[in-house]
Amino acid sequence: MQLFDPSGARKYLTVSERTAFLKVAERAPRDVRTLAMTLAWSGCRLSEALALTADRVDLAGGVLVFESLKKRQGGIYRAVPVPPALLEALDLVHGVREAQARRDRGRSLRLWPVARMTGWRMVHRVMTEAGLSGPAASPKGLRHAFGVAAV
Template sequence: MDWSLFDTAGHRKYLTEAERRAFIKAAKNQAPEVYTLCLVLKDTGCRLSEALALTADHIDLRAGVIVFRSLKKRRLGVHRAVPVSPTVLAELDRVHGVRAAQGAPSGGTSVRLWPWHRMTGHRRVKEVMEAAGVSGPHATAKGLRHGFGVAALERGIPITLLQKWLGHAKLATTAIYGDAVGAEERRMARKLWD
């Protein structure tokens, strides 16, 4: 596999934990629908196109998960459930009326939460990145996805669970996130500095 967390110039392609926090802080000052998109991207590691395809029926408020249709798969009907915090679910319900749409008999659950094209979603993410002071090749929705993968492994999430959440077909793809310099690696290196 020729995939890396660094570009050809050696710049990282993932957001650090501090950058992820700054991103969400900046997103809170945006329109509510921009904020919810940013929350979903940061807290699920989904692809931008997967987030933009979400409808109310993909939000399982009782189970506490968002169900993504894996758009990168070459066939229909491939889904994955990613657990999210009660805060994310509450914001999605508050801004997008998820509960009301799910209870409506008129099929309100088939309306996309964000009726934007991919480029509009990309622009919104870039605007928030700029407001957060995050720049470089990692200041993208994909950088958020990579940052989610790195953060999950740093916090001890089993790699097989992360593979499921990210929708990777091969474990080797997910294992790349272990190449980031994480907290544990820094603690080990500190022993050399003393």
């Protein structure tokens, strides 16, 4: 993982920037807040988050199950542990338990049924309101921040 772009600019959010992002996200519309929390706490790619369906939210196990979109083949999944507060927010906002009780177990319910560019704008708006700018002020900046924090 490259932490800096060719000009030497940092590609990840610092701990304080990530905290500011999450604080602003708390005041955002509910679907924007849950998308922001998912990106910050799971380290997933924006496209992976937008492809997330209710059946891949494991409330009992405390994980989100993402299909890897970078492997160039379908059917490769990874489970990422996330805080209980995120799981509770996903259930409250998106009706995860209710969807999982249906016949298809929630396979047909995308949590954020928006295009990638719309998702990017949602996240970028929160970044701007948090006073963040530059290469790190993006969904990828959250992913890199997650990786840096994990190390």
